[in-house]
Amino acid sequence: MKNEKLTSNKGHPVPNDQASITTGEGSSYTMLQDVNLIEKLAHFDRERIPERVVHAKGAGAYGYFEVTHDLSQYTRARFLSEIGKKTELFIRFSTVGGERGSADTARDPRGFAIKFYTEEGNYDLVGNNTPIFFIRDAVKFPDFIHTQKRHPKTNLPDADMFWDFLSLTPESVHQVTILFSDRGTPYSFRYMDGFSSHTYMWYNEENEYVWVKVHIKSVLGNKTFTNDEAVQMAGENPNHATEDLYDAIESADYPEWKVYVQIMKPEEAANYQFDPFDITKVWYHADYPLIPLGKIVLNRAPENFFAEVEQAAFSPSNFVPGIGPSPDRLLQGRLFSYEDTQRHRLGANFHQIPVNRAKNSEIANYERDGPMNVDDNGGSSPNYYPNSMNGPEPDASFSPPAIEVQAVIARHTRPTGDVDFVQAGELYRRVLDDEAKTNLVSNIVGHLVDAKENIQYRQTSLFYKCDVEYGTRVAEGIGLDVGRVKELAEMTQGERVEATKI
Secondary structure: OOOOOOEOOOOOEOOOOOOOEEOOOOOOOEOOOOHHHHHHHHHHHOOOOOOOOOOOOEEEEEEEEEEOOOOOOOOOOHHHOOOOOEEEEEEEEEEOOOOOOOOOOOOOOEEEEEEEEEEOEEEEEEEEOOOOOOOOOHHHHHHHHHHHOOOOOOOOOOHHHHHHHHHOOHHHHHHHHHHOOHHHOEOOHHHOOEEOOOOEEEEOOOOOEEEEEEEEEEOOOOOEOOHHHHHHHHHHOOOHHHHHHHHHHHOOOOOEEEEEEEEEOHHHHOOOOOOOOOOOOOOOOOOOOOEEEEEEEEEEOOOOHHHHHHOOOOOOOOOOOOEEOOOOHHHHHHHHHHHHHHHHHHOOOHHHOHHHOOOOOOOOOOOOOOOOOOOOOOOOOOOOOOOOOOOOOOOHHHOOOOOOOOOOOEEOOOOOOOHHHHHHHHHHHHHOOHHHHHHHHHHHHHHHOOOOHHHHHHHHHHHHHHOHHHHHHHHHHHOOOHHHHHHHHOOOHHHHHHHOOO
16 A cells, blocks of 8 residues: 555645644643644544444443542532532443444443532543553544454454554553453443543642542452353343343342542652553552542433433533543543534534433523524523623632643654553553463453464564563464564564564
């Protein structure tokens, strides 16, 4: 194929497609002026009609969140203001890459999206069942998801494009290790944990702020399938997790999770041992232990799947006073993309659908019209601001903290460093027992063996960089030359890519 120059949909040359335009190196704030990022995300959001582009297969339920520990010194969010306070919520669980008809047991991360119906409006915590993710810049997201879907020619899953992208994106190796462990095939939604994954800001009435990660731990504990068990269940009951959740709630065996947070002070973030806003890494619990916050109980199944589960719309940009974003590059892109894809999928007035409607606060703004507007459309009140008709006005008391930014606006490419392999290696060495290691290697080998040999070598060398035993076992399982794997592991990523070209 001709080596063409990358352009936008309008023919503009793209100077860099691996980094968004941000205010600085490392985690930083993303600029709306990055037209390449906006075009990629906006086009990606509209690729599927009407199924969700990602998280298409899912199940959901209603319940409540109850505060069990007072952390109101850190946040002014009213739903977190006192012990015993309960807030109604809706949770949608999902697989990430599969289509609506795919099996619940597929090897895939699981979405763990929560909509809190608070008195200050809806707050969405849109996370996964893993504390990290594959990529750390939103500009890479459409490409990543394409590799997890179907080949454009064969319409089949393709090991080459799957592993080619991952091996060219070494920051993914931590999440890849989790995905191909047995944690990649949870037994059911009730037996898995949830995470905010991203870092968020909490701020109090004095506008003092901290950085926060949220952990949601299943009371039932983590239960997983082995690969063979997952494949067998996919054949016997591809809707196993959906059925399990519904049956548990209908029999009053209500699923429950404990909610914890990790809290980091701003001055600590500036000096942590790695970028604390990098979603490919976890904060060490020894440095930032889990602090109990509350519990989640699911106690009501939806009456109509399409109306409530399929039309549920989540976005990490749905904040309430006391909670805000961080300079996580992937999060910065999601703040735009999730709302945008809901407008495409459900229409400009998707917020009026009952499952998405704010339940405990009044809506007062100047947004009007649009398809499927089913409320009073603002009646005879003005549709502009400022006005002299006593229309709703902004309230400066709800302003979040001002964040000082020292900006150098450019496409700051984040090179791969040794730090990107540390946590995957620690996961292999310290967390996984012998059986889990064996299952991990077997799962990887069974998938990677279908990729081209040059891609096998490139990816296996990344496992070797994480841990020598890890990479060696994968290499031996596929039948690769361990000596060559070692040589590739000692190269820079650029040298490694050059040495493994077809």
